[in-house]
Amino acid sequence: MISDITIGQYYKAESFIHKLDARAKIILTVLFIALIFLCKNFISLALTLVMVILSVLLSSVPVKMYIKSLKPIIPIVLFTAVLNMFYTGGENVVFSFKGITLTSEGIFTAIFLAARIVLLIIASSILTYTTVPTMLTDAIEKLLSPLKLFKVPVQSWAMMMTLALRFIPTLIEEIEKITNAQKSRGADFESGRLLQRIKAVIPIIIPLFVSSFRRASDLAYAMSCRCYTGADTRTRMKQMKMRIRDFVCIIIFITSIAGVILLNNLFGAVI
């Protein structure tokens, strides 16, 4: 179960999107989100869908990877969609039975809601699948660097994020080890009521916390031995460079946003 987590998992490939600058990719993801939320009718949604499909194909990441990242949220999508379907009021009643009414507005809201969540996950997965986590944190650091003027420790934040990402697999391994150790002593994680199961997790959480603090202390020693001071004099081996293709992609996305707004106005909004 634990090893199913795919957020922050880089998929190694040499695609066009992999080669884009990480800063450009973050900007593109933000534009993507804007695009997804601006859609107000099926034609603009179709345009966005085409953009998503194109990006997925360009990323050279197998489609099943995207499906895998969608799996955990399917219940949430279905739940919210169904709720919205029945609770959105509206004039055009499609169906009415014993006080339950279904309106076309409700159906449209549900479809758009589901589409938005799914596309959102896919768009952000493109970013995390095609970008090495360290490049991602470097890019965030660069994009946030104007905040340094206000004495915000952007560099330290980026370091913290890198370390958090670095320790995810280590801690997962640790959880598995502790779970097995507790199971071998007779701990039961699978049966009982919810409250009992929650209680059963405590013997995992406490050793995990203790060992995490120990790790943190070791890591702090190791980092200071490697002359980490948190100072801004730090240089980077991998220099980021925005190329023409990065700017072209950003322009394409901005154009698409304009296109979506235009389509919304031309064909009228359904929600």
Place this chain on the structure above:
Amino acid sequence: MEKYIEFDNVSFSYIDEYDTDADNETVIENLSLTINKGDFVCVLGHNGCGKSTFAKLCNAIEVPQSGKVYVDSIDTSDESRLYDIRRKVGMVFQNPDNQIVATVVEDDVAFGPENLGVEPSEIRRRVDEALKQVEMYDFRHSEPHRLSGGQKQRVAIAGIIAMKPECIVLDEPTAMLDPRGRREVMNTVKKLNEEFGITVIFITHYMDEAVRADRVVVMDDGRVVLDGTPRQVFMQIDKLKSIGLDVPEATELTAMLIESGIDLRTDILDMNELVNEITRLTEAEN
């Protein structure tokens, strides 16, 4: 021989900041020791003998309460030179997982030089060179958590040598590794010492590793008990046993053979030597 690290009558104890009345057990007591440039020194001792503290004193993680530690003539208690000392004396710890900071091997090796503010192109060069030196160049794009223990530890060593230190202190780097990983790490460190003249302080409790050093220092209760070449040290079988340490198997076997009346050399360290010695003996008899 040029002095590199000098311990001058050093005492050290961990002080509990919250309990000032507590008995502060002395971990290092009046230790005086000189380590020469280019040496390969093994520090041996059982758990709690102060050998980890000894390592921490070498690059100013800890500063002695009395006495002085000098690294290349710099006093480690001089806080303004802290990072000069850490740049000269790199440190590799026991658990490879807890010293790797990046999610990609080459980024981790670059961490040290990045902190020193080295030019990007120069960092690239140093990282490639360091990874080649520890024979991990083919893994430069790998994720550290997918490597074996020995490989991770070699990445950690590469991370230190990319900073171009003059000395590396390794605090039980092989304690968590399997025999193969231990061999990999030892061979790497040996190579760094022989080919690049890096001074090595290797802390361990494996005798077969200590045999490969130029000099062995045995510690017990914060003091140096024995100090000399591996041959000189391991001949003192009784003394080593009395402080709870083993001797290499071959040395022990030799001692038993001598005791039962076979006329062998006393300073034998490994099985090959013992086999040669026995063949020599039988040939001489024939």
